[in-house]
Amino acid sequence: MRKIPIVTFLFAVFALGATSLPASAKVNVFACEPEWAALTTALGGEDVEVFTATTARQDPHQIQARPALISRLRGADLAVCTGAELEIGWMPVLLRQSSNAKVQPGAPGYFEATQQVKLLEVPTRLDRAEGDIHPQGNPHIQGDPRNMQIIAAALAKRLAAIDPAHAAGYTERGKAFDEKLAQAIQGWQKEATPLKGVNVVIYHKEWIYLTNWLGMHEVGTIEPKPGVPPGSAYLAQLLEEIPQKNVKMVIYSAYQDPRAPEFISAKAKIPAVMLPFTVGGTEASRDLFDLYEDTIKRLLAGVAAHG
Amino acid sequence: MDRCFFKMAALGLPVVIGAISAKPAAADDLADMRQEIQSLRQQYDSALQRLQKDYETKLQQMEKRVKAAEAKAQAAQDAAAAARTPPPALAQAEAPLPAGSAAPSPAPAAAPAPAPVPVASGGGTPASAGAFNPAIGAVLMGQTTAQTRNPNDFRIPGFALGDNAGQLPRGFAINESEVNLSANVDQALYGNLTLAFERNNTVGVEEGFIQTTSLPYGLTVKGGRFFSGIGYLNEQHAHTWDFADPALPYQAFLNTQYDDDGVQLRWLAPTDRFLEFGTEAFRGDFFPAGGTDNHNSGAGAWSAFVHTGDDIDESASYRVGLSHLWTTAKNRSTSGLAGTDVFSGTDHTYIADAVYKWAPNGNFVERYLKLQAEFFLRQEQGVFNASPHFANTQTGFYAQGVYQFMPQWRVGLRYDQVHANSLGRGFAGTTLDNLGATPRRYSSMIDYSTSEFGRFRLQYDLNQLRPQTDHEFIFQYIVSLGAHGAHQY
Numbered sequence: 173m174r175k176i177p178i179v180t181f182l183f184a185v186f187a188l189g190a191t192s193l194p195a196s197a198k199v200n201v202f203a204c205e206p207e208w209a210a211l212t213t214a215l216g217g218e219d220v221e222v223f224t225a226t227t228a229r230q231d232p233h234q235i236q237a238r239p240a241l242i243s244r245l246r247g248a249d250l251a252v253c254t255g256a257e258l259e260i261g262w263m264p265v266l267l268r269q270s271s272n273a274k275v276q277p278g279a280p281g282y283f284e285a286t287q288q289v290k291l292l293e294v295p296t297r298l299d300r301a302e303g304d305i306h307p308q309g310n311p312h313i314q315g316d317p318r319n320m321q322i323i324a325a326a327l328a329k330r331l332a333a334i335d336p337a338h339a340a341g342y343t344e345r346g347k348a349f350d351e352k353l354a355q356a357i358q359g360w361q362k363e364a365t366p367l368k369g370v371n372v373v374i375y376h377k378e379w380i381y382l383t384n385w386l387g388m389h390e391v392g393t394i395e396p397k398p399g400v401p402p403g404s405a406y407l408a409q410l411l412e413e414i415p416q417k418n419v420k421m422v423i424y425s426a427y428q429d430p431r432a433p434e435f436i437s438a439k440a441k442i443p444a445v446m447l448p449f450t451v452g453g454t455e456a457s458r459d460l461f462d463l464y465e466d467t468i469k470r471l472l473a474g475v476a477a478h479g
Numbered sequence: 480m481d482r483c484f485f486k487m488a489a490l491g492l493p494v495v496i497g498a499i500s501a502k503p504a505a506a507d508d509l510a511d512m513r514q515e516i517q518s519l520r521q522q523y524d525s526a527l528q529r530l531q532k533d534y535e536t537k538l539q540q541m542e543k544r545v546k547a548a549e550a551k552a553q554a555a556q557d558a559a560a561a562a563r564t565p566p567p568a569l570a571q572a573e574a575p576l577p578a579g580s581a582a583p584s585p586a587p588a589a590a591p592a593p594a595p596v597p598v599a600s601g602g603g604t605p606a607s608a609g610a611f612n613p614a615i616g617a618v619l620m621g622q623t624t625a626q627t628r629n630p631n632d633f634r635i636p637g638f639a640l641g642d643n644a645g646q647l648p649r650g651f652a653i654n655e656s657e658v659n660l661s662a663n664v665d666q667a668l669y670g671n672l673t674l675a676f677e678r679n680n681t682v683g684v685e686e687g688f689i690q691t692t693s694l695p696y697g698l699t700v701k702g703g704r705f706f707s708g709i710g711y712l713n714e715q716h717a718h719t720w721d722f723a724d725p726a727l728p729y730q731a732f733l734n735t736q737y738d739d740d741g742v743q744l745r746w747l748a749p750t751d752r753f754l755e756f757g758t759e760a761f762r763g764d765f766f767p768a769g770g771t772d773n774h775n776s777g778a779g780a781w782s783a784f785v786h787t788g789d790d791i792d793e794s795a796s797y798r799v800g801l802s803h804l805w806t807t808a809k810n811r812s813t814s815g816l817a818g819t820d821v822f823s824g825t826d827h828t829y830i831a832d833a834v835y836k837w838a839p840n841g842n843f844v845e846r847y848l849k850l851q852a853e854f855f856l857r858q859e860q861g862v863f864n865a866s867p868h869f870a871n872t873q874t875g876f877y878a879q880g881v882y883q884f885m886p887q888w889r890v891g892l893r894y895d896q897v898h899a900n901s902l903g904r905g906f907a908g909t910t911l912d913n914l915g916a917t918p919r920r921y922s923s924m925i926d927y928s929t930s931e932f933g934r935f936r937l938q939y940d941l942n943q944l945r946p947q948t949d950h951e952f953i954f955q956y957i958v959s960l961g962a963h964g965a966h967q968y
Contacts, residue, residue, distance in 0.1 A: 227793060229840040234931075236836060236843060237968050238796045239753030239788030246697055246747050261931070265965040268669065271747050273693035278666075300932060400930065401886045427842055429886075 199335045202245050202275065204253035204263065205232050206451040207314040208285060210460050212252055215328050215345050219338040223248070228426045228453035232258055233304065233399065237265040245270035248281070250334055252327065255284030256291060256311035280334055286311050288326045289319045292380050304399025314450060315382030317357050317464050324349050356461055361386075364468050366475055371417055373410070375424035375433060378449070382467065391417045394424070394432050402432055414440045421445050421474040426453035445474040613662030613670075614962035618718045621653040622955035628947060632816075635727065635944055637899025637913030638873065639813035639820055641734025641766025646942075647724060647953060652678045654955075655717055657685060661964065667693050673716070685716075685738065697747035707737040708745070708757045709784050709802035710853055711832035719966055721849070721881045723938045723953045727895035727920055728855040728875035732828055734766040737804060739780060753788045753798070766813075767826040767857075768806035780806040788834075788968070795837045798968060802830040808861070815910035824861010824869065830854070834968070845886060852878040855897075866905060873899045879922075887929070893922040918944040933958045 198221040203209035209224040216222070223244045226235055232254070235241075245251065245266050253259055267276060274281040291309025298307055313319045328346030332339035368387040372379075375394045383390050392413060396406045414436070422444045424433040430446065437444035447467050448457035456466040624630075630646035647654065653676075661671040669692050675685040688703030706714045712729060713736050725735045741761035748754035763769070763779015782805065788798030806826045812819050831854045838847035854876040863869040875897030883889045896919035899911065906912050920943065926936035934957045942949040 227841065229793075230842045231844045234843050236796070237965060238790060238836075239786075239798045239968060240751075240790040240796060242968075243747065243751060243753040243789075247749055247751070261965050263965070265967055268690070268692070269699075269747070269967075271694065271697045271699045271745070273695070276692055300930070304930070427840075427844070429845055 199331065200247055200249045202248035202251040204251070204259055205314075207460065207463070208252040208254070210451040210463075211320065211324060211327060212331075214349050214460065215324060215342055216331055217341065217345055219335060219341055220331070228448060228450045228457075231427050233261060235259070235262040237262045237269070241266050242269045245275060246272050248272060248275050250281045250283060250330070251275040252283045252285070254286055254311050254313070256286035256308040257306045258286075258311040280330065283327060283330050285323045285327075286313055288323045289313055292384065293377065303395070303397030310377060310380050312378035313381050314463075315379055316385040317353060317360070317460075318385065319381060320460060321350055321353055321357075324353070352461075356464070360464055360468055364471070367468070367471055370420045370475060373414065373419050373422045373436065375422075375428050378425065379423060379447075386468075386471075388471075391419060394422070394436065407432065407435065411436065411439050414442070421471075421477075423447055423471075425449035443474045443477040445470050447471070611662075613660045614964075616659045616962040616964065617657065617960045618659070618716075618957065619653070619656045619960070620718055620955065620957050621651070621656070622647060622723060622953050623651045624649055624954075625952045626949055627951075628942075628945070628949040633944070634816060634910070635731050635897060635918050636916060637911060637918070638731040638897065639815070639822065639910040640731065641769075641813070643735045643766075644730040646951065648678070654678065655685075657716070657718075659962075659964065661962075663692065664689060667691060697749060699745045699747075701743040701745070702741070704738065704740045705743065707739070707759055707761070707782055707804065708743060709737060709782050709804050710830040711798070711800065711834055711851060712853065713737055715967060718957050718959070721879065721889075721891050722893055722922055722924055723936060723955045724922075724940070726853070726877035726879070726893065727897050727918065727944075728853065728877055731873070731875055731897045732767070732855045732857055733804075737765070737780075739763065739765050739768075741778065741780070753786070755786045756784070757786075758783045763806060766811070767804075767828065768808055768811070770809035770811035770823065779808075780804065793841050794839060795835065796968075797833070797835045799833045800831070802832070804828040804830070813910055815908075817908040820864055820910050822859075822861060822863050822869075824859065824863075827858045829856045836968075843883075845883075847883045849881045850879070852876065863906075863911070864909065871900065871902065871911065873897065887927055889926050889928075891922075891924045891926075893920075893924075895920045895922075914946060916946065920944065932960075932963065
């Protein structure tokens, strides 16, 4: 029983210490994935301090609820995540252990990008026998820059609401970002004309927003079911189907094992194209504009290589 | 048939009696009666026909109405489906998505409400009471085990053991298949209930707690029954363990896991490096606490712990911790080979734990390495059987490594040992008699995961606990159904 007052005293000291810490003037943002870190930086400029929880070389479905992520989320004023259960394997633990009321779902400090746009590939059959499917639809929305326009507008508003002192800045940067992106989209769409109607085989079902935007067609996947690694029998079957389907290339992302797509590429004599998937996935994709630029460049190179 | 006959007889009897008891039957009376019966029958027939007609028309009307309603429902469903289907290839349409959807309010108006499961069966019906159902998950575990020594004779010489410590039973057996319910209670609280179903058809409350979600200054309060936050493995459910059985020190010092009724206060420091302090008070009914009326003073066990951790680089991260569990026992009885031992006094258990995880680029899909070790020290003071000034020190540790060498496949090695001081001849034959040995165990395992929800594991243990060596083989399955909570670090 002697122990209790000592511990209580210690807690009181720490709690007091916590309250007296100087509040940072910048908005602390916890970005679940690099694309949201890039977007928040573009909109927040000097007014935000952004921490990125994951990198382009990590599968966002399978992230460890690391101690560093818990402590970073504890200090966040805003969490910007994809949502639609992409982070279901780690974010709930972080949210519960971070003891931060500001960023709990439902609070202004919790922003889910998938809540802002219409999701594609909403499964009609919810059964884990179908693999790692997302009930609300495909969460990999960053593939379409027009989604990014909508999300940017919503995120700029949210930043302004959280940090009213700098609201004018967020609005201004939001407008500038939107104009620049709208113009860039026009250019990319023109540039990507040769990609229209091109058939591709993809690794994981994470490209629907990109292929939908550019008018490409996904005719096969390396994973037999989402999240299920391919076996050799399945790959053999896929190889048989490729010639009949007029497939121009195999697409995979920076965090995926290149062995299966390269195997398909060598056997079917079609190029395997590694796409950045998110900011930082390739050397060239340093921000969102670079991301789309580099993605289209790589796809065009793939089509050209196939002849 | 018999029953029918009796019914008819019962109905007919009064009529017959009535007829008999009527005035003596005359011929004209008989004719009158016949006529009457005739007219009655006609009336009855016509009434029956009328009823039949009525019924038929009503039936037809109803059929019409049902058909109309069905058509309406179908139309509504079609409309809902149309609203859900993705727009035709946007590439052809130059215009981006409707500007109206740029509002920060959740999704465009046409999309269905953000219900977690937008399947057809739920379509159209208004939100029912079930909409607020908690997340429900079940974990099924079971194994088949072969041992060269009878697991019923399991002992760790030098240690008094709680009722949970022991080996898996021989042969086929389910093992702690559990059901979990969890949800936010309201804006301030989160609740979680885990029921464990054991092989002997008993159900236990493994965890049942409420926890705050919105306290300021990084504070969290938890109350109810829960796994103590001491050490590393103590807080983790059995289905997340990397081996089929708990490490020896957990068996010897904590009765496999310290799980009790109480309250917990945690404070997460406002630093970039993870730094967490916690303290707990428990009822103290379970080993190493326990005994009769142990909770007279309100609590029979207390704990304090600190954990810290960080990323080393993009690929590697770690967490280390120090914990102290302080328990009191009053006439706590434990059974050994030579009978029952009784202890009253206090236990101080200290744990140092460390975990290190590595994956290329921090991507845990292809390959990863997980190393962990925990060290235990216990000091016990009080009255043991008839020894009044009893003091004892025990130590133990385990170290293990698990490596995923390709997706779905992992291998692991573990070494455990515990050590109890020799207490002399006075304790010969009691559970505290260490038999002059240091109990140890070598384990190796390989497991295959069908997905993140299913796992099969083959494990081999070389047990050197007793004077004789024991070989143990375990083949285990662990699957999870429904909502599956995210795993802790």
